[in-house]
Amino acid sequence: MIEIELLEKYGAVRKQYKKSEIIFEKGNLATHYYQIISGAVKMNNFNDEGREFIQGFFYANQSFGEPPLFLDRTYPANAEAIEDCELLSIPKDSFLKLIAENTAVSIKIIENLAQRLHYKSVMAAEISTQDSEHRLLQLFDYSITYFNFKKDKNGFHIDLTRQQMGDLTGLRVETVIRTIKTLEKKGELKIVNRKVYR
Structure with a gap:
């Protein structure tokens, strides 16, 4: 900086x-x-x-x-x-x-x-009012810009562990894992070698 x-x-x-x-x-x-x-x-x-x-x-x-x-x-x-x-x-x-x-x-x-x-304002609103799918997608979309996540043929690699995703959104790790699978089925995410891509 x-x-x-x-x-x-x-x-x-x-x-x-x-x-x-x-x-x-x-x-x-x-x-x-x-x-x-x-x-x-x-x-x-x-x-x-x-x-x-x-x-x-x-x-x-x-x-x-x-x-x-x-x-x-x-x-x-x-x-x-x-x-x-x-x-x-x-x-x-x-x-x-x-x-x-x-x-x-x-x-x-x-x-x-x-x-x-x-x-913080965006995530506070998400955590207090939105479901787990919405929370995670907001976190991923914001993180792509803020953390400068890299893009490859699969999309943007969300370089956060499941635990970190939970800690940042107020979700339990089990909920994060379940939600990621649901979002993959809906075509919102890709999972390649256990890595999450948006």
Whole structure:
């Protein structure tokens, strides 16, 4: 999102995280801007019964965890590496100086936050009012654009596990599996070697 050279000019450092390593925890004060060079990160919460709710997945060239950075608040969710990652981390003061001195970067940040807010609004409406087929199709269609899923001869590969699909839509894994089979029969999806294509 922000050029690596520009971030490093303002003092960003590269950090390595192993799969399953926690980058920050819910309740910690936001002190840094994070951008992914390689790997993937999820932000999640757990309810009182210990069920995980995934706020989102983030991939190379994406940033995560910015809202509380602008609000002087604590993180509302955990950030965890879901595969080995290399991240850029820049302290809040340096990051704010960077965006104040680079208008184009400020606009990119605003667009990125607006995109996420739009996604959350769409998915909140889907989860509260729609059936499982509609929820999954909305998730897939949105994810194709937002996560830049790749297209091949079978269509767009929905690069999410069944568990991740459930966590993102509020559905049980068993419901996700059943619904995917139904959508395949209706011609909405293809399943090739257990991979889902839209």
